[in-house]
Amino acid sequence: VNPTTTIADERPALSPDAFEAELHAIGAARYHDKHPFNVRMHAGELTQVEFRLWARNRFYYQRNIPVKDAIILTKLPEAVDRQAWLLRITDHAGADDGQGGLEYWLRLGEAVGYTREEMRDDTGVLPGVRVAVDDYVQFCKERTWLEAVASSLTELFAPDLLARRVVDVERHYPWLPPEGLDYFRNRLVQQPKDLDHVVPLVRREARTRAQQEACLAALDFKCGVLWRLLDAVEVAARASAAERRGADWSDS
Amino acid sequence: VNPTTTIADERPALSPDAFEAELHAIGAARYHDKHPFNVRMHAGELTQVEFRLWARNRFYYQRNIPVKDAIILTKLPEAVDRQAWLLRITDHAGADDGQGGLEYWLRLGEAVGYTREEMRDDTGVLPGVRVAVDDYVQFCKERTWLEAVASSLTELFAPDLLARRVVDVERHYPWLPPEGLDYFRNRLVQQPKDLDHVVPLVRREARTRAQQEACLAALDFKCGVLWRLLDAVEVAARASAAERRGADWSDS
Numbered sequence: 308v309n310p311t312t313t314i315a316d317e318r319p320a321l322s323p324d325a326f327e328a329e330l331h332a333i334g335a336a337r338y339h340d341k342h343p344f345n346v347r348m349h350a351g352e353l354t355q356v357e358f359r360l361w362a363r364n365r366f367y368y369q370r371n372i373p374v375k376d377a378i379i380l381t382k383l384p385e386a387v388d389r390q391a392w393l394l395r396i397t398d399h400a401g402a403d404d405g406q407g408g409l410e411y412w413l414r415l416g417e418a419v420g421y422t423r424e425e426m427r428d429d430t431g432v433l434p435g436v437r438v439a440v441d442d443y444v445q446f447c448k449e450r451t452w453l454e455a456v457a458s459s460l461t462e463l464f465a466p467d468l469l470a471r472r473v474v475d476v477e478r479h480y481p482w483l484p485p486e487g488l489d490y491f492r493n494r495l496v497q498q499p500k501d502l503d504h505v506v507p508l509v510r511r512e513a514r515t516r517a518q519q520e521a522c523l524a525a526l527d528f529k530c531g532v533l534w535r536l537l538d539a540v541e542v543a544a545r546a547s548a549a550e551r552r553g554a555d556w557s558d559s
Numbered sequence: 560v561n562p563t564t565t566i567a568d569e570r571p572a573l574s575p576d577a578f579e580a581e582l583h584a585i586g587a588a589r590y591h592d593k594h595p596f597n598v599r600m601h602a603g604e605l606t607q608v609e610f611r612l613w614a615r616n617r618f619y620y621q622r623n624i625p626v627k628d629a630i631i632l633t634k635l636p637e638a639v640d641r642q643a644w645l646l647r648i649t650d651h652a653g654a655d656d657g658q659g660g661l662e663y664w665l666r667l668g669e670a671v672g673y674t675r676e677e678m679r680d681d682t683g684v685l686p687g688v689r690v691a692v693d694d695y696v697q698f699c700k701e702r703t704w705l706e707a708v709a710s711s712l713t714e715l716f717a718p719d720l721l722a723r724r725v726v727d728v729e730r731h732y733p734w735l736p737p738e739g740l741d742y743f744r745n746r747l748v749q750q751p752k753d754l755d756h757v758v759p760l761v762r763r764e765a766r767t768r769a770q771q772e773a774c775l776a777a778l779d780f781k782c783g784v785l786w787r788l789l790d791a792v793e794v795a796a797r798a799s800a801a802e803r804r805g806a807d808w809s810d811s
Contacts, residue, residue, distance in 0.1 A: 370633040377629035380652050381622040384675065386662055393652040400632050400645040410638055423636065 351479025603731025
């Protein structure tokens, strides 16, 4: 029933600590904090147009997080894990008015000059972003619950990035209203609870080497989703910058 | 931005009451309580094999309800509606251990003789069931939030069916352990809250005739999803019965 158990991998299982170290090694090599677009964001090198492009396209990813979490929730065999996973959806939906990750990201959209209707309109999403995110949702639908859960482990590497983002964006982009960063401030508070649930769950349930390798591959795949998202934004940003330079020349 | 508003329909909007009457007319004509398989279930004519086939295949629909609800949640413009919609996901996930629609449906699966692993294994789902349910999730993803919300209005017709189901199944299928019906008993308690939210929302937001017609079409589509699901189960049930008759003859 569990496809990962059918993969032939006769090697002995890694110890949970060695397995977790392998997960961290994937993040060190492949997490999107090292993507050129992200490096430029943190160095203060993005134009306002580029920052806007990122905020809107990344929202397509944000909107699909509760969807892939609902898929994972319905796959989890244990009620206690389903209930822990429900808190992730609650974090994005908001338990009270005017809260929740979706609301905070819409505020970022407004802070960079979009209306909420524009942010919610999928037709403006870059094709590369759409495919990367849709692939992620499909991965969670098709793979075992353990692989789907393991794909969320990019959040192991998020706290450092989020903390730096709040500081770097505040410093380099003074035109951005402070509420534009509520999402990142809020995630710094929410994410430790998610990690406290998911890390022991994956360490415990990935019992065989084959399961561990499937989890490592799932995390590698997810790093690729986030990377491809920034690839698409970077290409569109450069094309848009070239167009503006062309417009400047024709004006001169 | 809202595709429904671009449909040319110059007729005046229906009054909210006339609009709601049209919604009810669709249910009266097209809801799956009139499907031959459902009629046979309530008349006590299903074999245990047929009942099992239905319980397992319908679970694929059940598992996708929180997924389509997460999609709708992320589309809803108002935080207060997102939070109301979150309660639907909570109802299926379960706020406490051993509760929730998914848990109750797994108990039905166990009551008809499946393991939980078998119930969660999508590979056994009938192709027609899979396509009907996947179409529904896709509909909620692609259409406006108002159409996606309106597609849930089959629940207008559910309370009558659920109440009859508890009574009829208890009477006709004495081999089914009582906990097999927990899902239906529980939905009778949960669903009024959903209706109290969704009916005023759709009445209020479907302002133009075009929007009202789009909602009516969405409800018609959704009735078709539930109908197609039972079509697929009915065809497989008849094929399985014919196979058993063949086996009986060859034994004689």
